[in-house]
Amino acid sequence: MSQQKPVEYVSATPEVKAVFDDIKATRGVPDVNNFWKYIAQHPPTLARTWGSLKDIMADGALDPLVKELIYIAVSVTNNCGYCVASHTAGARRAGMTDEMFGELLAVVGMANETNRLAVGYRVPVDPAFE
Amino acid sequence: MSQQKPVEYVSATPEVKAVFDDIKATRGVPDVNNFWKYIAQHPPTLARTWGSLKDIMADGALDPLVKELIYIAVSVTNNCGYCVASHTAGARRAGMTDEMFGELLAVVGMANETNRLAVGYRVPVDPAFE
Amino acid sequence: MSQQKPVEYVSATPEVKAVFDDIKATRGVPDVNNFWKYIAQHPPTLARTWGSLKDIMADGALDPLVKELIYIAVSVTNNCGYCVASHTAGARRAGMTDEMFGELLAVVGMANETNRLAVGYRVPVDPAFE
Amino acid sequence: MSQQKPVEYVSATPEVKAVFDDIKATRGVPDVNNFWKYIAQHPPTLARTWGSLKDIMADGALDPLVKELIYIAVSVTNNCGYCVASHTAGARRAGMTDEMFGELLAVVGMANETNRLAVGYRVPVDPAFE
Amino acid sequence: MSQQKPVEYVSATPEVKAVFDDIKATRGVPDVNNFWKYIAQHPPTLARTWGSLKDIMADGALDPLVKELIYIAVSVTNNCGYCVASHTAGARRAGMTDEMFGELLAVVGMANETNRLAVGYRVPVDPAFE
Amino acid sequence: MSQQKPVEYVSATPEVKAVFDDIKATRGVPDVNNFWKYIAQHPPTLARTWGSLKDIMADGALDPLVKELIYIAVSVTNNCGYCVASHTAGARRAGMTDEMFGELLAVVGMANETNRLAVGYRVPVDPAFE
Numbered sequence: 001m002s003q004q005k006p007v008e009y010v011s012a013t014p015e016v017k018a019v020f021d022d023i024k025a026t027r028g029v030p031d032v033n034n035f036w037k038y039i040a041q042h043p044p045t046l047a048r049t050w051g052s053l054k055d056i057m058a059d060g061a062l063d064p065l066v067k068e069l070i071y072i073a074v075s076v077t078n079n080c081g082y083c084v085a086s087h088t089a090g091a092r093r094a095g096m097t098d099e100m101f102g103e104l105l106a107v108v109g110m111a112n113e114t115n116r117l118a119v120g121y122r123v124p125v126d127p128a129f130e
Numbered sequence: 131m132s133q134q135k136p137v138e139y140v141s142a143t144p145e146v147k148a149v150f151d152d153i154k155a156t157r158g159v160p161d162v163n164n165f166w167k168y169i170a171q172h173p174p175t176l177a178r179t180w181g182s183l184k185d186i187m188a189d190g191a192l193d194p195l196v197k198e199l200i201y202i203a204v205s206v207t208n209n210c211g212y213c214v215a216s217h218t219a220g221a222r223r224a225g226m227t228d229e230m231f232g233e234l235l236a237v238v239g240m241a242n243e244t245n246r247l248a249v250g251y252r253v254p255v256d257p258a259f260e
Numbered sequence: 261m262s263q264q265k266p267v268e269y270v271s272a273t274p275e276v277k278a279v280f281d282d283i284k285a286t287r288g289v290p291d292v293n294n295f296w297k298y299i300a301q302h303p304p305t306l307a308r309t310w311g312s313l314k315d316i317m318a319d320g321a322l323d324p325l326v327k328e329l330i331y332i333a334v335s336v337t338n339n340c341g342y343c344v345a346s347h348t349a350g351a352r353r354a355g356m357t358d359e360m361f362g363e364l365l366a367v368v369g370m371a372n373e374t375n376r377l378a379v380g381y382r383v384p385v386d387p388a389f390e
Numbered sequence: 391m392s393q394q395k396p397v398e399y400v401s402a403t404p405e406v407k408a409v410f411d412d413i414k415a416t417r418g419v420p421d422v423n424n425f426w427k428y429i430a431q432h433p434p435t436l437a438r439t440w441g442s443l444k445d446i447m448a449d450g451a452l453d454p455l456v457k458e459l460i461y462i463a464v465s466v467t468n469n470c471g472y473c474v475a476s477h478t479a480g481a482r483r484a485g486m487t488d489e490m491f492g493e494l495l496a497v498v499g500m501a502n503e504t505n506r507l508a509v510g511y512r513v514p515v516d517p518a519f520e
Numbered sequence: 521m522s523q524q525k526p527v528e529y530v531s532a533t534p535e536v537k538a539v540f541d542d543i544k545a546t547r548g549v550p551d552v553n554n555f556w557k558y559i560a561q562h563p564p565t566l567a568r569t570w571g572s573l574k575d576i577m578a579d580g581a582l583d584p585l586v587k588e589l590i591y592i593a594v595s596v597t598n599n600c601g602y603c604v605a606s607h608t609a610g611a612r613r614a615g616m617t618d619e620m621f622g623e624l625l626a627v628v629g630m631a632n633e634t635n636r637l638a639v640g641y642r643v644p645v646d647p648a649f650e
Numbered sequence: 651m652s653q654q655k656p657v658e659y660v661s662a663t664p665e666v667k668a669v670f671d672d673i674k675a676t677r678g679v680p681d682v683n684n685f686w687k688y689i690a691q692h693p694p695t696l697a698r699t700w701g702s703l704k705d706i707m708a709d710g711a712l713d714p715l716v717k718e719l720i721y722i723a724v725s726v727t728n729n730c731g732y733c734v735a736s737h738t739a740g741a742r743r744a745g746m747t748d749e750m751f752g753e754l755l756a757v758v759g760m761a762n763e764t765n766r767l768a769v770g771y772r773v774p775v776d777p778a779f780e
Contacts (some may be wrong), residue, residue, distance in 0.1 A: 004251045033258070035244070038251040042362025045369075048442055049244065055438065056236045061229035066196055067237050073203040074241035076640040079339050079729050082248040083241070084639060085259040099191035102692025105640040106186045107197050109695075111204035111213070113633035114165070114179065118212040119604060120596040120625040121134045121168040128163070129215040172622025175629075178705065182698055206380040209469050209599050214379060232432025235380040239435075243373035249344060250336040250365040264511045293518070295504070298511040302752025305759075308572055309504065315568065316496045321489035326456055327497050333463040334501035339729050342508040343501070345519040359451035366446045367457050371464035371473070374425070374439065378472040381394045381428040388423070389475040466770040469599050474769060492562025495770040499565075503763035509734060510726040510755040524771045553778070555764070558771040569764065576756045581749035586716055587757050593723040594761035602768040603761070605779040619711035626706045627717050631724035631733070634685070634699065638732040641654045641688040648683070649735040 006037035016040045019050050026054060033086060065094040073108045136167035146170045149180050156184060163216060195224040203238050266297035276300045279310050286314060293346060325354040333368045396427035406430045409440050416444060423476060455484040463498045526557035536560050539570050546574060553606060585614040593628045656687035666690045669700050676704060683736060715744040723758045 009020055009031070019040075023032045040046045057067050068091035075083035088101070096104075139150055139161070149170075153162045170176045187197050198221035205213035218231070226234075269280055269291070279300075283292045300306045317327050328351035335343035348361070356364075399410055399421070409430075413422045430436045447457050458481035465473035478491070486494075529540055529551070539560075543552045560566045577587050588611035595603035608621070616624075659670055659681070669690075673682045690696045707717050718741035725733035738751070746754075 004253075033256045034253045035248055038253045039247055041251070041358065042366065044445065045247070045362060045366050048366075048445065049247065049369075052240060052438055052442065053244070055434065056233070056240050060233050061227060062199075062233045062237075066199065067233070069192070069196065069200060070203045070234060070237045071241045072640070073200045074207050074238055075245055076636050077204050077207045078242065078245045079635075079639050080245040080248055081639075081642070082253050082255055083245050084642060085255045089259045097191060098691065102695060103186070103190050103192045103197070104200060105637060106692065106695050106698075107192075107200045108204055108640060109633040109636045109699075110182060110186050111201045111217075112208065112636045113629040114183070115205055115208045115210040115213050115599075116596050116629045116632045117169055117175070117179065117625060118165055118210055119599050119601075120592070120628060121171070122601070122604060123134075123164050123168045123212050125212055125215045126163045129219045171618065172626065174705065175622060175626050178626075178702055179629075182702065185694065185698065202380070206376050209375075209379050211379075211382070214382060228431065232435060235377060236432065236435050236438075238380060239373040239376045239439075242376045243369040245339075246336050246369045246372045247365060249339050249341075250332070250368060252341070252344060264513075293516045294513050295508055298513045299507055301511070301748065302756065304575065305507070305752060305756050308575065308756075309507065309759075312500060312568055312572065313504070315564065316493075316500050320493050321487060322459075322493045322497075326459065327493070329452070329456065330459060330463045330494060330497045331501045333460045334467050334498055335505055337464050337467045338502065338505045340505040340508055342513050342515055343505050345515045349519045357451060363446075363450050363452045363457070364460060367452075367460045368464055370442060370446050371461045372468065374443070375465055375468045375470040375473050377429055377435070377439065378425055378470055381431070383394075383424045383428045383472050385472055385475045386423045389479045462770070466766050469765075469769050471769075471772070474772060488561065492565060495767060496562065496565050496568075498770060499569075499763040499766045502766045503759040505729075506726050506759045506762045507755060509729050509731075510722070510758060512731070512734060524773075553776045554773050555768055558773045559767055561771070565767070569767065572760060573764070576753075576760050580753050581747060582719070582753045582757075586719065587753070589712070589716065590719060590723045590754060590757045591761045593720045594727050594758055595765055597724050597727045598762065598765045600765040600768055602773050602775055603765050605775045609779045617711060623706075623710050623712045623717070624720060627712075627720045628724055630702060630706050631721045631737075632728065634703070635725055635728045635730040635733050637689055637695070637699065638685055638730055641691070643654075643684050643688045643732050645732055645735045646683045649739045 004038050004041060006034060007040035008037065012040065013043065015043055016046060019046050022054075023050060035082065035086065065091065065096060068094050068096065069100070069104050072104060073111075076105070076108050077112060134168050134171060136164060137170035138167065142170065143173065145173050146176060149176050152184075153180060165212065165216065195221065195226060198224050198226065199230070199234050202234060203241075206235070206238050207242060264298050264301060266294060267300035268297065272300065273303065275303050276306060279306050282314075283310060295342065295346065325351065325356060328354050328356065329360070329364050332364060333371075336365070336368050337372060394428050394431060396424060397430035398427065402430065403433065405433055406436060409436050412444075413440060425472065425476065455481065455486060458484050458486065459490070459494050462494060463501075466495070466498050467502060524558050524561060526554060527560035528557065532560065533563065535563055536566060539566050542574075543570060555602065555606065585611065585616060588614050588616065589620070589624050592624060593631075596625070596628050597632060654688050654691060656684060657690035658687065662690065663693065665693050666696060669693075669696050672704075673700060685732065685736065715741065715746060718744050718746065719750070719754050722754060723761075726755070726758050727762060 007016060020032050023036060039049060057064060068087055071087045072091060075087055137146060142150060150162050153166060169179060187194060198217055201217045202221060205217055267276060280292050283296060299309060317324060328347055331347040332351060335347055397406060402410060410422050413426060429439060447454060458477055461477040462481060465477055527536060532540060540552050543556060559569060577584060588607055591607045592611060595607055657666060670682050673686060689699060707714060718737055721737045722741060725737055
């Protein structure tokens with residue numbers, strides 16, 4: 001009753017198919033992953049999310065691998081199981097090595113620890129950081 | 131009554147002074163920032179946290195700038211004001227440009243959005259990501 | 261060893277049975293859902309939680325459907341799988357359409373994104389909002 | 391050094407001015423609030439965020455007041471001070487009464503409480519909710 | 521416009537005054553702290569929250585100091601500045617020493633770190649823990 | 651592809667075996683739990699995490715059971731399923747009774763509720779708490 005249903009390509013509207021086609025062409029994959037099939041239940045969300053993600057994750061001042069590492073850092077902090085799995089796979093495809101992954105999680109863990117220490121000790125911002 | 135008090139160098143114990151000296155030497159700064167002065171109220175936490183942070187943030191498979199970007203991503207997601215201010219300053223020192231910062235926050239914002247969409251739509255992990 | 265066990269009606273104490281009976285009568289359902297069976301392991305928590313929830317979710321200045329939408333928004337942001345599933349079902353019963361659900365998640369996703377942008381850019385509160 | 395600077399209309403680029411103009415026209419306000427001035431430091435983020443927000447918060451299956459209530463629910467749960475202040479003001483403009491605000495926060499508080507109870511008791515999803 | 525206003529005793533309704541009186545008598549304090557004055561804007565929330573808190577924080581299988589330590593742990597993890605300040609003061613009154621506070625924050629920091637490592641490495645629950 | 655693999659004792663490096671041996675000896679268990687096997691994929695993280703945890707969770711100004719209760723409070727608030735399961739088991743071994751567990755979760759739930767009320771009502775810190 002609360003369960004969502006994925007939208008598969010064959011039964012998608014032309015509007016949804018166009019987004020799926022652009023995802024597949026941009027990423028060079030034969031099918032879109034579950035995230036896109038599920039949010040396709042609300043076509044405006046599908047179109048807007050893909051449009052934003054395509055722009056944001058493109059090569060720029062930060063390269064795609066760094067962007068994937070940042071995505072994992074957020075997803076781990078938010079405890080989003082799907083997102084950790086999909087972006088870890090994405091980072092692997094973009095060149096993340098085991099050593100990079102180990103260092104990434106070490107930084108994420110440490111940041112979560114020191115964030116709480118700063119809050120618990122009620123540390124005021126240094127004038128030099130303002 | 132709940133307010134914490136910073137430990138200043140002149141009144142610190144030799145144990146705390148040694149950690150402060152190592153932070154100053156490692157970073158080439160004349161004084162440690164507030165975070166260290168406040169957690170120095172509990173010397174074991176000061177020593178352990180600095181030891182871990184020094185190891186984790188050192189140059190490795192990921193360079194120090196990328197590590198600072200990851201630190202900001204976590205701190206923004208956790209809404210830690212002190213940490214956002216101090217690590218944004220740290221990332222600037224490590225070479226972060228305005229454009230990099232803009233892209234970093236765009237990725238952080240997007241990841242927080244799609245994390246919630248994945249949870250809300252209850253998206254199951256694709257077999258390919260397992 | 262850490263696994264919790266649900267309290268079923270037949271083996272419940274009179275105190276727990278009374279709460280279960282009130283939940284069933286209030287909601288017009290033949291049995292209570294797992295949430296109540298699990299927290300019934302601590303009867304004071306069961307009684308207090310049901311008493312509070314019954315008051316808070318009743319029709320008032322906000323109608324029950326709007327309250328269910330707010331419940332989903334919080335549960336998605338906290339990434340509580342059980343709560344997303346149960347309150348999505350609850351909102352459906354209260355009249356939530358597919359279109360409403362799509363718009364709800366779009367707002368939730370967007371709010372999570374702009375919350376992080378406000379924190380990352382360290383935006384000061386406008387005097388007009390104080 | 392880590393402090394961000396707002397982009398004021400008079401010194402904005404034509405691209406940024408166009409977004410500011412659309413925000414002012416859409417909302418019927420003489421100036422944009424700080425959020426927009428700060429994210430304008432990264433023009434692509436400004437344009438994309440406004441475009442998305444304008445679409446998402448428009449009247450639809452959910453009316454603008456309900457959407458503002460949902461925005462507050464997320465912002466309170468994420469503890470975003472700026473967002474709570476600005477969206478509480480926004481909801482007031484959209485018709486939120488004191489009584490509605492009181493009920494909104496009661497639901498938000500309760501949802502945060504029961505979310506944690508569901509996690510702590512490790513409650514499995516009922517088959518009826520799948 | 522979004523700013524809330526505290527309800528002071530002299531101008532409170534009899535219903536609110538009765539709750540304020542009970543808080544003052546239970547805690548042996550001359551006035552209630554800001555939290556109660558602000559939530560008193562919605563009297564049902566004031567009455568329900570105080571009733572629940574009074575029951576939950578009473579001496580039981582866990583003593584009041586341990587309960588205050590748990591309250592701080594949650595408040596630090598949620599980054600609630602007000603709550604960290606007020607419950608740190610509350611724990612001090614209940615007997616928390618500097619050393620206890622240092623150890624508390626060390627555990628809180630560590631738990632936040634290992635929580636993220638467990639999520640990032642996608643660690644499956646051991647059969648022995650089920 | 652994103653799935654992590656546990657490091658089993660028989661195939662571990664001497665460096666990892668030494669940490670596993672110390673965990674087993676310290677805890678008096680025949681094997682380490684999954685958390686350690688998974689983070690052992692990055693040996694520096696394994697060594698540092700175990701070293702920190704061993705120090706932090708030792709008997710001190712707070713006893714081990716209280717520390718386990720705090721660990722559960724953080725893990726529930728962060729919604730870390732693995733951590734809730736493993737630390738609930740750990741607290742049971744350290745002497746946590748059903749009644750203690752019920753009171754712990756009641757405090758955790760309440761703290762999460764009042765944290766949000768404090769944020770939503772934008773309660774300023776009382777001068778007495780500074």
